[in-house]
Amino acid sequence: MSGGIGLALRQVHYENRAFWRNPAAAFFTFVFPLMFMVIFNVLFGGLGRGSSSASQFYTPTLIVFSVITATFTNIAMSVTMARDEGVLKRVRGTPLPAWAFLAGRVLHAILIAALLVMIISAFGAILYQVRFPWERLPAVVATLAVGAATFSSLGLALTGVIPNGDAAPAVVNATILPLEFISNIFIDMRQAPGWLNSVSEIFPVRHFADAMLALWNPTTAGSGFAPGDLLVIAGWGVAGLLLALRFFSWEPRIS
Amino acid sequence: MRGIDFSVRAGEVFALLGPNGAGKTTTVEILEGYRRRDAGLVNVLGHDPARHERDFRERIGLVLQSTGIQHYLTVRETVSLYAGYYPRPRDVDEVIELADLTESRDRRVGQLSGGQRRRVDLAVALAGDPELLFLDEPTTGFDPSARRQAWEIVQGLARLGKTILLTTHFMDEAQVLADRVAVIAGGKIVAEGPPDTIGQRGRGVTTVRFSLPDGSELPARFGARTTEAGYELDIHSATRALHELTSWALSADVELLGLEVLRPSLEDAYLELTGSGER
Numbered sequence: 084m085s086g087g088i089g090l091a092l093r094q095v096h097y098e099n100r101a102f103w104r105n106p107a108a109a110f111f112t113f114v115f116p117l118m119f120m121v122i123f124n125v126l127f128g129g130l131g132r133g134s135s136s137a138s139q140f141y142t143p144t145l146i147v148f149s150v151i152t153a154t155f156t157n158i159a160m161s162v163t164m165a166r167d168e169g170v171l172k173r174v175r176g177t178p179l180p181a182w183a184f185l186a187g188r189v190l191h192a193i194l195i196a197a198l199l200v201m202i203i204s205a206f207g208a209i210l211y212q213v214r215f216p217w218e219r220l221p222a223v224v225a226t227l228a229v230g231a232a233t234f235s236s237l238g239l240a241l242t243g244v245i246p247n248g249d250a251a252p253a254v255v256n257a258t259i260l261p262l263e264f265i266s267n268i269f270i271d272m273r274q275a276p277g278w279l280n281s282v283s284e285i286f287p288v289r290h291f292a293d294a295m296l297a298l299w300n301p302t303t304a305g306s307g308f309a310p311g312d313l314l315v316i317a318g319w320g321v322a323g324l325l326l327a328l329r330f331f332s333w334e335p336r337i338s
Numbered sequence: 339m340r341g342i343d344f345s346v347r348a349g350e351v352f353a354l355l356g357p358n359g360a361g362k363t364t365t366v367e368i369l370e371g372y373r374r375r376d377a378g379l380v381n382v383l384g385h386d387p388a389r390h391e392r393d394f395r396e397r398i399g400l401v402l403q404s405t406g407i408q409h410y411l412t413v414r415e416t417v418s419l420y421a422g423y424y425p426r427p428r429d430v431d432e433v434i435e436l437a438d439l440t441e442s443r444d445r446r447v448g449q450l451s452g453g454q455r456r457r458v459d460l461a462v463a464l465a466g467d468p469e470l471l472f473l474d475e476p477t478t479g480f481d482p483s484a485r486r487q488a489w490e491i492v493q494g495l496a497r498l499g500k501t502i503l504l505t506t507h508f509m510d511e512a513q514v515l516a517d518r519v520a521v522i523a524g525g526k527i528v529a530e531g532p533p534d535t536i537g538q539r540g541r542g543v544t545t546v547r548f549s550l551p552d553g554s555e556l557p558a559r560f561g562a563r564t565t566e567a568g569y570e571l572d573i574h575s576a577t578r579a580l581h582e583l584t585s586w587a588l589s590a591d592v593e594l595l596g597l598e599v600l601r602p603s604l605e606d607a608y609l610e611l612t613g614s615g616e617r
Contacts, residue, residue: 100415104446173462175372
């Protein structure tokens with residue numbers, strides 16, 4: 084096991100090296116959420132949201148969006164591609180423990196997510212004077228950690244239903260984008276009908292966004308921990324892990 | 339597969355030869371641990387591959403039919419990444435040299451040609467210094483010179499004492515590389531042995547082919563078949579039969595046109611054994 088952790092960290096190192104050698108992909112991974120931030124602030128900057136402004140809303144929600152993209156979207160797509168190109172099958176034939184390979188992928192995704200969190204927080208602070216909630220740092224870190232872990236495990240689980248690499252972008256977007264639209268990420272859900280709010284509260288995206296919105300809200304009292312939201316998010320994470328263990332495949336599904 | 343039985347000795351190059359769809363890859367994937375057998379006993383290096391044990395995988399190297407490699411790492415980085423998975427890897431530069439990739443060692447895998455990438459497959463398989471190497475159709479899609487090159491690499495590995503299990507649908511490949519060959523067709527082994535003894539070759543049947551000028555006839559005592567092009571004669575002792583034939587031709591003052599002596603090739607034997615021949 085301890086040797087396995089070393090191997091997993093070594094995977095992270097090589098994953099990272101490969102990641103930065105595709106500069107276009109790396110560039111847009113980071114620029115994409117910032118573009119959204121500027122666009123939403125231009126579109127909705129004039130509208131207040133109670134005590135908070137549009138930038139107060141979009142800083143935490145676009146952090147959530149970035150974490151989901153860096154973990155769920157990225158893992159589901161890259162692991163499916165790797166599977167269909169036969170990379171997973173090749174790795175399976177080596178002594179590298181399967182979990183160490185996947186842990187390397189997930190840890191690298193989480194590293195990128197952490198970098199995005201810092202960039203967006205800084206961007207929000209500098210451009211829109213949105214204060215980072217330092218006094219609630221433990222809750223911020225815990226919420227981000229639970230969210231990143233959950234959406235990583237859901238990304239791995241989703242590969243089990245993606246039939247092939249060509250279908251990966253369509254399946255991934257169709258599963259996550261509608262949820263992002265109804266979960267306080269792009270659009271403030273207070274104007275939405277009650278039933279739609281009830282639907283969105285079933286899913287982890289909504290709870291991740293609500294927990295983060297509360298943390299960034301200056302009127303929130305106390306440490307900012309939202310155990311209810313964290314529990315729902317973690318529950319989805321455990322379910323994702325079980326589904327991944329059951330349906331994950333190392334063999335290409337097309338040849 | 340419908341019940342096959344074979345064993346490969348340590349240090350031997352063994353080829354599974356057969357047409358596409360004969361069951362070569364299925365067989366190899368059972369031995370590698372990728373597939374489960376429905377029945378029967380499999381023992382590879384003292385392990386049952388189906389149990390997917392780590393110490394078994396530490397001792398084997400695999401070149402699968404189609405496997406991807408990360409495009410953005412260089413050849414050298416790729417080989418060191420894989421070498422790190424094994425307890426006693428072979429020196430990375432030595433592996434690169436063995437796979438004939440020294441000149442492209444610092445190029446990214448994505449920039450390599452198909453043939454070079456196939457050699458990266460081989461280098462990755464060699465990274466852990468395996469005792470047993472599985473090569474599943476290692477030269478499919480190669481041009482003739484790349485195939486020769488790949489053969490030299492495999493022959494070099496055989497000289498290092500590696501045990502190699504090779505699958506191929508190229509007769510010449512099996513003939514050049516293998517110490518022993520098993521011909522697979524329709525899920526069964528239809529012949530097994532050193533390449534020279536497969537099929538009729540062991541029995542030494544030789545065919546003599548020729549034609550005669552118009553107006554000449556071959557005496558019936560030779561027992562020749564007539565074909566569109568002339569005559570064909572199956573013989574066991576080439577020296578005697580040719581002597582009789584040429585003596586007759588000289589005394590009758592007849593030219594044996596287009597005289598050919600043909601040892602049946604492995605290809606003929608193969609086509610006959612696998613039932614895909616036309617004759």
